[in-house]
Amino acid sequence: MGPRVKPIIASVIGVAVGIFALSQTAPMSELGRVFPTTAGIIAIVGGVALAALTVLRPVPAASLSEPSDVPRVIATCAVLLGWALLLDPLGFIASSGLSIVALALIARREPMGLKSIAIHLAVGAGLVLLFAFLLSQVLNVSLP
Amino acid sequence: MLEALLNALSPGNLVLALLGVIAGTMIGALPGLSATMAVAVLVPFTFTMEPSSGLIVLGAIYTGAIYGGAYSAILVNTPGTPAAIATAMDGFPMAKRGDGDLAVTLSCLGSVAGGLVGALALLFLAPPLSKIALAFGPVEYFWLAIFGLSLIATLSRGATLLGLIGGAIGLILSCVGSAVVGGDVRYTFGQTALLGGIPVIPALIGLYCVPVLIDMVIRPEAHLEQRAERMAGFRLIEALGLMWRSKFNVVRSALIGTGVGIIPAAGGSVAGLVAYSEARRSSRNSDDFGKGAHDGIIASEASNSATVGGGFIPTLVLGIPGTPPDAIILGALLVQGIRTGPQLFTQQSDIVFTFTFGLIIATLLMLPTGLVIGRYAYKLIVSIPKTALVPAIAFLTFVGAYAIEANTVHVLIMVVLGILGWLAARVGLEASPIVLGLILGPIAEAGFVQGWLIGGAQGDRLGMFFGRPISLAIIALTILTLVSSGIFKRAKQPKEVA
Amino acid sequence: MKKVLMAAIAGLAVGFSSVAIADDSYPSKSITYVIPYNPGGESDVTARFQEQFWKDVTGQDVVIQYKPGAGGATAWSQLGGFDADGYTIMNVNFPHAILQPSMKDVGYQTEDVIPAYVFHYTPDAIVVRADSPYQTLQDLIDFAKENPGALTFGGSGTNSANHLAAVRISEMAGIKTTYVPFSGSAPSMAAVLGGQIGAGMTYTTQGVKAGDQVRVLAIATEERVDIFPDVPTFKELGFDYVAGAYRGVTLPKDTPTEVREKLSDIIGQINAIPAFQQQMQENGYVLVDVPSSDMEAWIEERRADYAAGIEILRGN
Numbered sequence: 001m002g003p004r005v006k007p008i009i010a011s012v013i014g015v016a017v018g019i020f021a022l023s024q025t026a027p028m029s030e031l032g033r034v035f036p037t038t039a040g041i042i043a044i045v046g047g048v049a050l051a052a053l054t055v056l057r058p059v060p061a062a063s064l065s066e067p068s069d070v071p072r073v074i075a076t077c078a079v080l081l082g083w084a085l086l087l088d089p090l091g092f093i094a095s096s097g098l099s100i101v102a103l104a105l106i107a108r109r110e111p112m113g114l115k116s117i118a119i120h121l122a123v124g125a126g127l128v129l130l131f132a133f134l135l136s137q138v139l140n141v142s143l144p
Numbered sequence: 145m146l147e148a149l150l151n152a153l154s155p156g157n158l159v160l161a162l163l164g165v166i167a168g169t170m171i172g173a174l175p176g177l178s179a180t181m182a183v184a185v186l187v188p189f190t191f192t193m194e195p196s197s198g199l200i201v202l203g204a205i206y207t208g209a210i211y212g213g214a215y216s217a218i219l220v221n222t223p224g225t226p227a228a229i230a231t232a233m234d235g236f237p238m239a240k241r242g243d244g245d246l247a248v249t250l251s252c253l254g255s256v257a258g259g260l261v262g263a264l265a266l267l268f269l270a271p272p273l274s275k276i277a278l279a280f281g282p283v284e285y286f287w288l289a290i291f292g293l294s295l296i297a298t299l300s301r302g303a304t305l306l307g308l309i310g311g312a313i314g315l316i317l318s319c320v321g322s323a324v325v326g327g328d329v330r331y332t333f334g335q336t337a338l339l340g341g342i343p344v345i346p347a348l349i350g351l352y353c354v355p356v357l358i359d360m361v362i363r364p365e366a367h368l369e370q371r372a373e374r375m376a377g378f379r380l381i382e383a384l385g386l387m388w389r390s391k392f393n394v395v396r397s398a399l400i401g402t403g404v405g406i407i408p409a410a411g412g413s414v415a416g417l418v419a420y421s422e423a424r425r426s427s428r429n430s431d432d433f434g435k436g437a438h439d440g441i442i443a444s445e446a447s448n449s450a451t452v453g454g455g456f457i458p459t460l461v462l463g464i465p466g467t468p469p470d471a472i473i474l475g476a477l478l479v480q481g482i483r484t485g486p487q488l489f490t491q492q493s494d495i496v497f498t499f500t501f502g503l504i505i506a507t508l509l510m511l512p513t514g515l516v517i518g519r520y521a522y523k524l525i526v527s528i529p530k531t532a533l534v535p536a537i538a539f540l541t542f543v544g545a546y547a548i549e550a551n552t553v554h555v556l557i558m559v560v561l562g563i564l565g566w567l568a569a570r571v572g573l574e575a576s577p578i579v580l581g582l583i584l585g586p587i588a589e590a591g592f593v594q595g596w597l598i599g600g601a602q603g604d605r606l607g608m609f610f611g612r613p614i615s616l617a618i619i620a621l622t623i624l625t626l627v628s629s630g631i632f633k634r635a636k637q638p639k640e641v642a
Numbered sequence: 643m644k645k646v647l648m649a650a651i652a653g654l655a656v657g658f659s660s661v662a663i664a665d666d667s668y669p670s671k672s673i674t675y676v677i678p679y680n681p682g683g684e685s686d687v688t689a690r691f692q693e694q695f696w697k698d699v700t701g702q703d704v705v706i707q708y709k710p711g712a713g714g715a716t717a718w719s720q721l722g723g724f725d726a727d728g729y730t731i732m733n734v735n736f737p738h739a740i741l742q743p744s745m746k747d748v749g750y751q752t753e754d755v756i757p758a759y760v761f762h763y764t765p766d767a768i769v770v771r772a773d774s775p776y777q778t779l780q781d782l783i784d785f786a787k788e789n790p791g792a793l794t795f796g797g798s799g800t801n802s803a804n805h806l807a808a809v810r811i812s813e814m815a816g817i818k819t820t821y822v823p824f825s826g827s828a829p830s831m832a833a834v835l836g837g838q839i840g841a842g843m844t845y846t847t848q849g850v851k852a853g854d855q856v857r858v859l860a861i862a863t864e865e866r867v868d869i870f871p872d873v874p875t876f877k878e879l880g881f882d883y884v885a886g887a888y889r890g891v892t893l894p895k896d897t898p899t900e901v902r903e904k905l906s907d908i909i910g911q912i913n914a915i916p917a918f919q920q921q922m923q924e925n926g927y928v929l930v931d932v933p934s935s936d937m938e939a940w941i942e943e944r945r946a947d948y949a950a951g952i953e954i955l956r957g958n
Contacts, residue, residue: 180681180708184681184706184707184708187690187706188693188703188706191693191694277832277836278832278835278836278837279836280832280836281833281836281838282822282833282838321711321712322711322712322713322715322748323800324712324713324799324800324823324825324826325799325800325823325824325825326800326823327745327799327800327801327823329746329747329748334747336715336719336747336748336749336750339711339712339715339716339719339748339749340710340711340712340715340716341711341712408828408829408832409825409829409832458832462831462832462835462852462855463831463851463852463853464828464829464831464832464835465682465828468680468681468682468708470682471680471681471682471683471686471828472681472682472686474682475681475682475686475687475690476690478687478690478925479687479690479691479694479921481921481924483853484851484853485852485853485854485855487853549707549708549709550707550709551709551720586825590824590825593823594822594823594824594833597794597820597821597822598794598820598822598838598839600791600820601791601792601793601794601820602792603792
């Protein structure tokens with residue numbers, strides 16, 4: 001990615017969100033429209049100004065390369081989303097147990113011994129059960 | 145008053161206060177498990193207890209829970225309550241570079257100092273100070289929220305435009321749902337789940353914690369740097385020295401916290417942000433803020449803990465609770481047959497004084513409790529391998545986002561906002577401006593709409609917004625902050641947008 | 643991403659059909675009592691009052707939970723998603739539950755939240771600061787007549803009980819006033835005490851809480867209430883106006899009738915406890931008893947009562 005790409009994307013986001021916000025204000029009451037309109041205009045103006053500055057300014061030095069690991073990112077996001085969606089159908093304990101194992105596998109870098117796997121599993125299970133108990137019995141939060 | 149002090153110091157009450165502080169600190173340390181929840185669960189027990197003992201437990205839990213939010217803010221960059229947002233801004237960079245133990249100790253000392261100032265104000269000055277609450281009308285709230293938003297300029301060092309876009313996105317997010325003031329249903333896409341708006345705590349957890357999780361997964365190095373030369377300690381002497389050097393900051397932040405606490409509906413988040421902003425403005429090393437400045441943590445923690453005592457002032461004197469925990473405790477008082485009002489501090493005062501002394505004792509007990517729990521929390525986070533840390537933290541975010549209202553939709557909102565937030569941060573749109581917009585937007589909007597209506601009725605809108613002394617003072621402070629943040633200097637040294 | 647979110651939310655909203663079990667021993671375990679507002683308000687306080695006696699009456703605990711949002715609509719729109727077994731009950735308020743669905747789509751209909759029992763109401767009351775120039779309701783009306791629109795009424799929320807009251811009373815008195823919505827009773831009272839608004843359109847309970855910092859000008863009850871013996875009713879002052887916020891306890895729509903009636907009995911029994919009655923009255927609440935069997939007629943009566951006011955609100 002060139003050094004100008006990121007600010008350009010950010011300015012496109014600003015303009016897009018701003019236009020979307022403005023496009024929805026028609027059915028709102030006169031006073032209810034003030035804030036969304038103001039915020040939308042700020043987003044658009046900020047986006048346009050950022051884009052203009054980025055283009056006009058001399059090309060900045062390339063930013064430090066950031067670590068990137070696309071498969072891991074996608075896997076993490078997928079597990080988190082799946083976890084959130086499965087809370088209701090599978091229940092709190094089952095969905096949490098599955099997702100915790102999945103996340104541990106994603107985060108793993110070195111091979112683990114059997115003993116270490118056993119410890120991880122035991123701690124994970126203990127954590128889930130502890131919180132299931134804490135929430136449902138102590139804090140009176142009903143679990144899915 | 146002496147009798148009340150002795151009553152609060154009875155062994156039974158001391159044990160209750162200690163247990164309350166420990167339980168509160170641990171609950172507060174877990175994002176999403178809030179002071180409100182802890183206090184609400186305990187209220188029925190106070191019906192059967194001695195009234196003063198019950199109130200002492202409630203106060204102790206509340207005090208502990210507000211402090212506990214500092215741990216998750218410092219160690220995993222996730223403010224468990226909006227009050228700890230400013231703590232994360234410098235606490236996490238400190239922890240990242242291996243000074244997490246010092247950050248935790250500083251936050252504890254700051255909280256104790258702030259908590260004491262707030263509680264002493266409640267004890268001695270409650271009736272006169274409650275007038276501050278009444279001097280704040282809708283317009284003052286509006287300007288106070290704008291002042292808070294001006295901190296975006298400070299936070300987004302050299303990338304003001306990105307901060308501006310982020311803040312605007314936060315404001316738009318804050319409009320989602322049915323507006324209590326005005327009644328419009330906005331940006332819900334016909335989803336009834338969004339009628340109540342974007343829930344603040346799940347949004348906070350998502351925007352701050354999910355990016356941390358993703359970064360932990362993609363970076364091979366340890367979550368927090370570990371100092372090889374020695375194991376984590378309290379670093380109490382060092383922290384005390386820093387506190388002494390920052391004594392003005394401590395006092396100023398505690399007073400800001402007490403004052404903002406007295407204003408109903410402003411609360412810990414505004415107090416933390418205002419104190420942080422003022423600390424930065426008056427600091428000689430203002431460029432260090434956001435990179436792990438000690439003064440940032442001290443300011444945030446001293447002020448948010450001071451709001452506890454400050455918040456009880458309008459609750460007890462005027463019957464107007466500032467925060468949800470205050471409201472629950474007010475409800476518990478009503479059940480006990482206590483009438484709020486200025487007379488509480490003259491007649492019928494025993495129970496109030498016992499409660500206040502209980503609050504002071506709880507604050508003092510927070511020192512050992514906070515140091516010990518903080519040390520173990522830090523050690524735990526530093527020593528756990530990532531394979532275990534990532535799923536454990538992810539699990540806690542789920543617990544927190546769900547528990548706040550036992551709602552699985554909130555969990556989904558947390559995850560979606562978190563992933564979008566991580567993506568946005570990749571192009572330079574950081575979480576903090578968005579969160580500030582989300583939290584301060586409703587305060588600003590309600591104040592604006594009410595001020596507009598009242599000004600219209602009085603036929604003087606201009607005078608309403610620009611003619612009131614407190615408003616003018618806040619406007620002046622806002623301008624000062626903007627000038628000192630350096631946004632007007634940016635043309636000279638354009639910085640690269642990371 | 644938005645599509646995913648929407649699909650997910652839609653999926654969740656479909657929910658699961660719950661199997662309701664008619665149970666003779668109801669309640670045989672603790673009941674979750676959902677309050678659709680933030681703690682500290684009237685709904686919370688009255689639930690806490692009930693909580694003290696709940697165990698004596700039923701032998702089981704009650705657990706209070708808060709689901710605030712959208713003036714109560716967030717919780718009420720979720721009611722249908724709970725198991726219809728009687729172990730999740732919810733506070734429901736009127737006129738809110740009639741007003742909101744008739745103003746816009748809020749995710750529920752009045753029929754979805756029919757109470758099992760309505761146990762009290764908080765009468766509407768107009769309060770002003772103790773040092774306010776308005777000594778009587780007439781002073782207030784005179785001021786508003788001379789200065790149309792200049793009198794500000796502060797209340798909790800838009801399209802709420804307070805809003806409806808402000809609209810109806812202004813209509814009856816033939817005056818033009820400005821209603822200023824706040825995000826709850828507490829902030830609106832703060833604005834009254836701070837002198838930012840002319841008068842508070844609120845409930846008797848807030849008058850009790852504020853004590854001698856305020857003066858109550860009129861109360862919307864049939865007869866004077868004991869805690870404000872010197873305050874006239876609207877009726878005495880020539881306004882045929884008796885109103886307030888009625889609070890009841892509701893269950894998911896599909897709950898078996900036996901369970902609904904048992905819950906109705908429980909709330910009725912608590913309402914009959916003298917200590918409970920005393921606590922309620924001292925704090926400005928007026929007890930009413932509308933059991934499940936009378937509910938249909940009561941709801942119709944409410945609808946008729948609110949119809950004219952709703953028309954005015956719609957026209958705004």
